[in-house]
Amino acid sequence: xxxxxxxxxxxxxxxxxxxxxxxxxxxxxxxxxxxxxxxxxxxxxxxxxxxxxxxxxxxxxxxxxxxxxxxxxxxxxxxxxxxxxxxxxxxxxxxxxxxxxxxxxxxxxxxxxxxxxxxxxxxxxxxxxxxxxxxxxxxxxxxxxxxxxxxxxxxxxxxxxxxxxxxxxxxxxxxxxxxxxxxxxxxxxxxxxxxxxxxxxxxxxxxxxxxxxxxxxxxxxxxxxxxxxxxxxxxxxxxxxxxxxxxxxxxxxxxxxxxxxxxxxxxxxxxxxxxxxxxxxxxxxxxxxxxxxxxxxxxxxxxxxxxxxxxxxxxxxxxxxxxxxxxxxxxxxxxxxxxxxxxxxxxxxxxxxxxxxxxxxxxxxxxxxxxxxxxxxxxxxxxxxxxxxxxxxxxxxxxxxxxxxxxxxxxxxxxxxxxxxxxxxxx
Numbered sequence: 174x175x176x177x178x179x180x181x182x183x184x185x186x187x188x189x190x191x192x193x194x195x196x197x198x199x200x201x202x203x204x205x206x207x208x209x210x211x212x213x214x215x216x217x218x219x220x221x222x223x224x225x226x227x228x229x230x231x232x233x234x235x236x237x238x239x240x241x242x243x244x245x246x247x248x249x250x251x252x253x254x255x256x257x258x259x260x261x262x263x264x265x266x267x268x269x270x271x272x273x274x275x276x277x278x279x280x281x282x283x284x285x286x287x288x289x290x291x292x293x294x295x296x297x298x299x300x301x302x303x304x305x306x307x308x309x310x311x312x313x314x315x316x317x318x319x320x321x322x323x324x325x326x327x328x329x330x331x332x333x334x335x336x337x338x339x340x341x342x343x344x345x346x347x348x349x350x351x352x353x354x355x356x357x358x359x360x361x362x363x364x365x366x367x368x369x370x371x372x373x374x375x376x377x378x379x380x381x382x383x384x385x386x387x388x389x390x391x392x393x394x395x396x397x398x399x400x401x402x403x404x405x406x407x408x409x410x411x412x413x414x415x416x417x418x419x420x421x422x423x424x425x426x427x428x429x430x431x432x433x434x435x436x437x438x439x440x441x442x443x444x445x446x447x448x449x450x451x452x453x454x455x456x457x458x459x460x461x462x463x464x465x466x467x468x469x470x471x472x473x474x475x476x477x478x479x480x481x482x483x484x485x486x487x488x489x490x491x492x493x494x495x496x497x498x499x500x501x502x503x504x505x506x507x508x509x510x511x512x513x514x515x516x517x518x519x520x521x522x523x524x525x526x527x528x529x530x531x532x533x534x535x536x537x538x539x540x541x542x543x544x545x546x547x548x549x550x551x552x553x554x555x556x557x558x559x560x561x562x563x564x565x566x567x568x569x570x571x572x573x574x575x576x577x578x579x580x581x582x583x584x585x586x587x588x589x590x591x592x593x594x595x596x597x598x599x600x
Contacts, residue, residue, distance in 0.1 A: 174593040175219035176557045178531075180289070181210045189263065192219045202493070204585045206516055207523040214529030214538065215519055216556040218586045228264040241268050276595040277574035279306035279340065280452065284324040286335035294327055296580045301335035303591045305574065306384060312376070313347070318368030319375060329381055338600040339384035343373065344389065351391035353433070355414060360392075360399040370410055377416065383600065385411055386451075388421040392437035401442040406445055417448040424454050424476040424492075428483070434453050444484020451479055451576040455494040460510045464500040464551040468493065469535035470562050477544050477570055490566055490576040494586050497554025502541075514582035518554035529556075537560040557586040565595045574598070 175192055185196045185208060193300050200208050201264065202220045226237060238245035249256045282297050284290070301307060309328050313321040320343070332339040345356040358365055373385060385407065392400060408418045421445050423434045428441070443450050454473040458465040473491070479491055497518050498510035513521065518538075520527055525542035532539060539553045567575060574595075591597065 175221055175224045176561060176590065177217045177219055178593055179213055179215040179217065181213050185209065185211070188217070188219065192221050192225065194219050194221055198408075202585070204516065204583065206520045210523050212519060212522045212527075212529055214531065214540070215522070216529075216538070216558055216586070218557050218589050220582075220589065223270050224268045226266045226268050226430075227228045228260045228262055228266065230262055232260055233260075233262060233529070235322055237266065242271060243268070246513040248570075251558060258345045270593075272567045272596060273596040275598060276572075277305040277449075277490065277598045278302055278303055278591060278595070279308055279574070279576035281308045281310045281342065281577065282328065282575065284326070285301040287324075289324045289326040290581075292580055293581045296583075297328060298331050300580055300588065301331050301337055302586050303597055304335065304337050306340045306576075306600055307335075307337040308342050310579070311342040311344040311346065311388065312373075313344060313357060314345055314359050314369060316355060316365070318359070318365040318372060320369075320372050322376070325380065331427055331565050333381070336534070336599040339381055340379050340384045340386045340419070341373070341380070342386045342388055345392070348516060351389075353356055353391050353393045354397075356389055356392040356400075356437075359389075360396050360403050366403065366406075370407060374410060374414065374455070377414070379426060382416070384417040384419055384448075386419045387419065390421070390423065391433055394433075394436035397437040397439055401439055401446065404443070404446045416447075419449045419451065419490075420447050421451045421453060421492075422480075424452055426475050426479045433484070437550070440480055440483035444480075447488070449488045449490055449573055450480075450484070451490045452476060453492040453578075455492055455578065458498060458553050460512065461499060461508075462499070463504040464510070464553060466532065466535040466537035466539070466553050467555075468563070469496060469532075469537060470559075470566065471534065474566060477566070477572070487573050488573045489570075489572045489576050491563065492576050492578060493560070493563055495577050495579060495582045496557065497552060499550055499552045501548040502551055512582075513552065513554060514584060515554050515556060518552055521552060544586040555584065555587075557590060560584075560587050560590055561594075564590065568594070 186194045189196050280300055300520050308440045309323050312477050345352055347355055411418050422536045425435050429567045454476050455468040459468040496512050499513050500510040522540050528539050529538050529540050537559045538556045541551050
């Protein structure tokens with residue numbers, strides 16, 4: 174699989190010829206929204222076996238081989254060049270496919286309103302072959318210990334057909350907001366808590382959930398130990414059924430990190446209690462904040478490296494956004510950026526005839542444009558380069574896998590690169 178960045182003057186015909194592919198295969202693989210109006214900086218995935226690398230100034234056979242986890246002598250043999258021959262800048266080298274990393278993949282799917290949109294169900298069906306877990310979002314805890322159910326439609330059947338573990342996501346949300354008071358009741362009122370667990374078990378049995386996933390956020394710092402105790406109690410109940418238990422955690426970089434979203438999330442305790450965690454390593458750039466990358470690689474690494482000091486790597490799922498944002502400039506506190514899919518971001522760039530840039534430090538694409546009303550915009554999103562950087566980090570840190578928020582936002586390159594990088598575990 175080749176990642177190619179569009180340069181000025183390039184065409185799909187020329188790109189296909191360069192890599193020994195076809196225009197049709199490239200258009201289909203990328204669901205290219207603008208085949209006759211490619212954007213400078215737009216990233217394509219070319220569906221070939223292996224990839225090519227062009228020698229850059231300062232490269233050596235050894236450094237290139239090390240970059241791709243190859244033996245330099247084997248790299249020379251594959252490309253039929255002498256080991257001792259200096260490399261000419263611009264020389265094209267063939268890089269064979271690399272061994273795949275065994276990983277788990279989760280994706281949340283969030284129906285909104287009174288019906289499940291057909292496009293959302295289609296997105297779940299298309300993603301399911303690449304998933305270990307499918308996670309409808311969410312069952313909401315109620316103050317009497319009962320549950321408000323999400324729209325499920327055909328999600329259980331889709332999971333069963335694709336050998337996905339159906340994940341029962343449970344939140345402490347009221348009116349679409351996380352509630353510390355609801356959390357306090359569930360975690361401290363034993364009569365309510367026991368009724369809550371009974372309802373979870375009955376629902377999971379009826380629907381066929383095999384992982385129970387608690388996304389309890391904005392908890393009171395005083396409820397940190399109560400949450401840990403609750404999770405131990407829940408784990409013991411669920412193990413009797415043969416189920417997994419998992420949690421979602423805010424992105425922390427220290428045990429002492431302050432703030433309402435962080436203090437009740439005890440990384441060390443969760444690492445000991447549950448089967449795995451999803452760490453929400455995204456939303457540095459968020460809809461209500463200033464324009465920046467949603468999941469810049471540096472902060473993501475910082476969170477994951479801290480997590481590794483508190484729990485085993487095989488319990489950590491890295492959270493990843495399937496979206497970006499379009500901010501109107503200048504940023505004004507209280508304004509809200511528009512969420513866009515990677516495909517939408519490319520379409521906006523094409524419509525406004527602007528080049529896509531790439532921030533090497535954040536490992537994320539972005540661009541600026543001016544709309545028809547003369548307002549300036551800044552867009553940050555994900556592409557094949559940014560997602561490959563995250564996949565490389567998962568492999569480097571030997572993590573359990575990746576968890577996506579959320580399905581329904583078109584990013585076809587992501588799923589192709591999952592196939593290229595991972596042997597996805599099916600439970």
